[in-house]
Amino acid sequence: MRPLDSAVDAVLRQRRPDPECWDAVVDAVCEDSESWRADGVLVQAGPAVARHADRIAASLRRKQGRYGTAVGHGVQVRTLALAGMGDLRALPGLGALAEHGGFPSNRPEARVLAALPAADLVRALLIKMGRDGRDTHRNTTTLELLALCGAAAAPAVDHVAGRLGTQFAYDALRVLGRIGPAAAGTADRLVAYATGRDPGARREHGRRAAWAHWRVTGDPELALDVCGTAVRSGSGSHGLPFLADLGPLAAAHADAVLGLTRSPGGWTRAAAAYAYWRITGDAEPAVPVLLAEVDPEWTGNPAMPVREAVRRLGEIGAPAAEAAPLLRGILAREDRLGHDYVGTRILADDAYTRTLTEALARLGPPPGTLARQP
Incomplete structure (x- = not known):
């Protein structure tokens, strides 16, 4: 030993x-x-x-x-x-x-709890929310876990809505959007946040609130207006993930999104490339932009959207097959990512290798691999 x-x-x-x-x-x-x-x-x-x-x-x-x-x-x-x-x-x-007491407040560590059944995790989080008050670390971690639970977090709607008007509003908006129709009772509050009429609304809340309103009501008009206006201004990169989620509904904004694939910022380029593909179904302009962000020597530095680009190439699938040799080479490496603090290093690297593995499965088998006979 x-x-x-x-x-x-x-x-x-x-x-x-x-x-x-x-x-x-x-x-x-x-x-x-x-x-x-x-x-x-x-x-x-x-x-x-x-x-x-x-x-x-x-x-x-x-x-x-x-x-x-x-x-x-x-x-x-x-x-x-x-x-x-x-x-x-x-x-x-x-x-x-x-x-x-003692519930993990370190967000990367707490994310491992998402491997448990969502309904069981939500029950524990409801107990925790009832005793936490407004502790910063505990609330941000709890809200992140609830967002990962998606629609299963519906029993927590009232608790989450209670975080609007606090410093946790941005995280709470994400959870409400992930819960979806079961959070429809918050629709009017979401409109007030999206339009800035709520006293607690901040500039950064608008796009996420508008997206959440679409997710809980099914009406895309407000999200298209708020997120589309931001993206057309050329400075609304944070609206790109929401337009990507809207997909073809955001077709009127496709040209503005395509323009942002030439942004000087890597995160914006990657988000714009993915959003353009989601909106139009056209992978040709998106794949080269995403592929350029996949640095084979990446150490895990969050300033670079490498893992995100890999994930998006996997979602595109066969039209992005040219990425497969590069991704296979990265996955074969023996050493873990080196940027993250040792307390999260394994988690960060395991997340990256899962992303690589899932992307490769969607991109198709290596050349020369025989198809399995039925």
């Missing part, structure tokens, strides 16, 4: 470390070695430690105590480790953390 420090270094650095390295990490955590490094990588492990799920679940039960209500760092680590593999035995720990 490898020494613990060596094992932790290996799983942080390598995409495909020796399984014994993960074994050493699990041993350290379950034997209460009090290694913050081992704890930090275990919460990021996900399916990589699935063969140890029974042991981690047993360790969680011990940590929770006889009545299952104990909380603390140890409960959080084991709960996140199980949640990352989608193991339902994380739910008792999650419920205790939601009710008694």
Whole structure:
């Protein structure tokens, strides 16, 4: 068995470390070695430690105590480790953390909870929202998780709407839009935010509120007006994702969107290329723009839209097949992304490799691969 420090270094650095390295990490955590490094990588492990799920679940039960209500760092680590593999035995720990404190506030770590069934996660988040007040970290993390739950977050509509008029309004608007028709009762408030009439409305709220209004009512007029006006001005890059979601409904704005594919900003170019394809179905202008953003030496720096460009090429599918050799080469690399802080490095790299894998599956098989016979 490898020494613990060596094992932790290996799983942080390598995409495909020796399984014994993960074994050493699990041993350290379950034997209460009090290694913050081992704890930090275990919460990021996900399916990589699935063969140890029974042991981690047993360790969680011990940590929770006889009545299952104990909380603390140890409960959080084991709960996140199980949640990352989608193991339902994380739910008792999650419920205790939601009710008694210790629910993860680190947003990248908290996202692993989205591997659990959305309905179960929403129940825990409702408990948490009822006790949090207006704590900044807890509210932003909770709202992000609810957005990931989509329509399943409908039971939280009143709680989310209560965040309008606070510093969490921008995140709350996203959640309401993701919930969709079940949030139709907030439509008038969304109009007030989109038009700036609500006293709590800020300039950055308008486009997202207009998009959310379309999502909850099915009426695209306000979103097309607000987001289209911003994009036609040449300075409304933040309206591009919403026009992309509207798709062919935004056809009147296609030329303005195409013009933004020549923007000096990489994020704007990538968003415009994807939006143009979504609106028109024409991949020819979009693919070269997206492909140019896929830097094979990318370290994970969020200033560059590399992962987003890969995802969008995958959505385009066969018309973007020329991207496949580049993506296969990136996926074959042994080293993880190096930009992210070690506390999220595995999560960031695993997300990137999933994006690459999913994109390649949509782009089609490598040349010379025989089609499977029916």
